[in-house]
Amino acid sequence: MCCSNKSIFVCKQHISIKMNHSTGQLKVYNSLSGTKEEFKPIKDGFVGMYVCGPTLYSEPHMGNMRTFINFDTIYRYLLKLGYKVKYVRNITDAGHITNSAGISEDNIGKAAKLEQVQPLEIVYKFNTKFQELQRVYNMLPPSIEPTATGHIQEQIEIIEKIIENGFAYVKNGSVYFDVRKYSQKYNYGILSGRKIDELEQETRELNAQDEKEFFADFALWKKANPDDMQIWRSPWGDGNPGWHIECTAMSTKYLGDQFDIHGGGMDLKFPHHEDEIAQNCGSLGCNPARYWMHANMLNVNGQKMSKSFGNYFLPLEIVEGTAELFDKPYSPGVIRFLMMQSHYRSTMDMTPKSLDDAEKAYGRFMDAIDLLEKVQASKESTYDVSAMVDGFYDAMNDDFNAPMLIANLFEAVKYINSVNDGKAMITKDDLELLSREMKSFVFDVLGIAPLTGGDDSKLNGVMDLVLDLRQKARSEKDWGTSDQIRDGLAAAGIVVKDSKDGSNWN
Ligand code: AMP
Numbered sequence: 001m002c003c004s005n006k007s008i009f010v011c012k013q014h015i016s017i018k019m020n021h022s023t024g025q026l027k028v029y030n031s032l033s034g035t036k037e038e039f040k041p042i043k044d045g046f047v048g049m050y051v052c053g054p055t056l057y058s059e060p061h062m063g064n065m066r067t068f069i070n071f072d073t074i075y076r077y078l079l080k081l082g083y084k085v086k087y088v089r090n091i092t093d094a095g096h097i098t099n100s101a102g103i104s105e106d107n108i109g110k111a112a113k114l115e116q117v118q119p120l121e122i123v124y125k126f127n128t129k130f131q132e133l134q135r136v137y138n139m140l141p142p143s144i145e146p147t148a149t150g151h152i153q154e155q156i157e158i159i160e161k162i163i164e165n166g167f168a169y170v171k172n173g174s175v176y177f178d179v180r181k182y183s184q185k186y187n188y189g190i191l192s193g194r195k196i197d198e199l200e201q202e203t204r205e206l207n208a209q210d211e212k213e214f215f216a217d218f219a220l221w222k223k224a225n226p227d228d229m230q231i232w233r234s235p236w237g238d239g240n241p242g243w244h245i246e247c248t249a250m251s252t253k254y255l256g257d258q259f260d261i262h263g264g265g266m267d268l269k270f271p272h273h274e275d276e277i278a279q280n281c282g283s284l285g286c287n288p289a290r291y292w293m294h295a296n297m298l299n300v301n302g303q304k305m306s307k308s309f310g311n312y313f314l315p316l317e318i319v320e321g322t323a324e325l326f327d328k329p330y331s332p333g334v335i336r337f338l339m340m341q342s343h344y345r346s347t348m349d350m351t352p353k354s355l356d357d358a359e360k361a362y363g364r365f366m367d368a369i370d371l372l373e374k375v376q377a378s379k380e381s382t383y384d385v386s387a388m389v390d391g392f393y394d395a396m397n398d399d400f401n402a403p404m405l406i407a408n409l410f411e412a413v414k415y416i417n418s419v420n421d422g423k424a425m426i427t428k429d430d431l432e433l434l435s436r437e438m439k440s441f442v443f444d445v446l447g448i449a450p451l452t453g454g455d456d457s458k459l460n461g462v463m464d465l466v467l468d469l470r471q472k473a474r475s476e477k478d479w480g481t482s483d484q485i486r487d488g489l490a491a492a493g494i495v496v497k498d499s500k501d502g503s504n505w506n
Pocket residue numbers: 052053054055056062063064065066067264265266267268296297298299304305306
């Protein structure tokens with residue numbers, strides 16, 4: 001390892017020694033201004049963060065998980081910086097969503113009819129799955145996961161305020177947001193940059209404009225259809241809430257009229273987040289969030305992964321090795337590691353090649369972390385460890401730049417390997433600092449779970465027993481039990497691989 005201009009780390013002899021490192025100033029890209037801004041929370045030391053959660057009419061796909069994993073990393077870094085964070089992520093279990101053709105749909109109701117069960121059975125089933133996925137992918141639970149159905153009254157009250165303020169009108173038992181009226185006072189398009197005239201062109205061909213007074217108006221409350229599966233009482237008659245109002249109701253209920261961060265996938269910027277801002281201004285008189293953050297899409301061959309395109313795979317399928325696109329299973333740690341190698345604002349593709357490369361890199365990473373416990377300290381250090389650690393913070397302070405963090409961590413991996421090979425030295429204090437911070441950034445911030453397996457003899461013993469029991473089930477052709485064991489282990493982040501020589505795990 002030598003000091004080159006390309007490396008951000010230089011030999012000690014070339015720089016003055018920095019003994020202390022500060023955590024630096026966090027900068028966040030704000031979609032509202034289109035620039036990176038210094039992060040200053042409304043209340044010192046506290047952060048309120050709201051992220052739009054899943055609509056649970058089916059199992060979340062890997063693309064959905066990418067957005068939630070990215071916000072999990074953001075949450076984790078805010079915690080690492082010492083903030084007390086209230087992280088609210090909702091569950092959409094009601095409401096009509098306007099699809100890309102401008103038509104109002106109730107996907108949960110549709111799924112319930114298809115399976116001949118109640119809508120909340122659908123939601124419960126997929127929420128159980130979603131909670132399992134969060135454990136498998138080592139995501140921290142948010143502070144609260146409120147549901148739309150639990151906040152119908154709050155939604156009604158906000159709609160009443162918007163009507164009172166003159167920004168909505170009632171038509172045949174439905175309530176619509178009056179975009180033209182709103183635009184006289186506020187800037188509709190402030191977030192997405194859409195201009196009302198351009199919107200008009202986009203929607204001109206659509207015929208579902210029905211009772212709205214203006215094509216860009218959107219539903220706050222929809223009158224019930226005779227075949228609606230979920231219906232609530234309201235001052236305007238029986239019906240159900242529009243798509244956007246739940247987030248206005250739940251974010252302000254738990255975080256206040258104004259809070260620090262509002263996040264979601266890039267595809268939610270318009271209309272969902274634009275309409276949320278309109279609802280908040282229209283009821284409370286202010287934009288709810290200081291920083292609007294948008295995570296970019298997981299693509300498949302350059303196209304957004306989506307249920308409607310049919311180009312999706314499920315988060316457990318890759319772990320279990322049953323996803324069609326991949327011919328072997330990958331551990332959740334490797335998948336998360338790959339995700340962290342793309343910045344949250346960039347698109348990414350997940351391919352067998354990218355996962356294979358990530359698997360190798362992940363192995364090198366974990367080996368170096370093991371070495372941190374084993375290398376011998378010396379009287380001096382070859383490299384400036386404090387500057388190295390600064391580099392970890394600098395990367396994440398630059399709008400949560402996880403790929404840059406990983407690149408910087410790899411410099412530390414090279415250093416540790418050199419120490420182990422006797423080609424470099426490190427003092428006891430530096431080793432302690434590097435060890436503490438590397439582990440913290442890898443496990444606590446990037447959320448990459450430590451490898452199972454390893455030296456853990458108790459776990460190895462338990463796994464030997466579990467695999468023996470599974471082998472016994474397989475030899476008796478008890479496939480149900482065998483699959484149950486494999487799926488249960490996958491849910492705990494342990495992948496069982498079967499081969500002609502037997503089964504092993506990692
Ligand atoms: P939904 O359940 O459709 O409301 O989506 C939940 C979250 O997943 C939203 O924040 C979406 O923006 C996000 N999302 C949907 N598709 C993708 C994708 N292909 N890549 C990344 N995020 C996605």
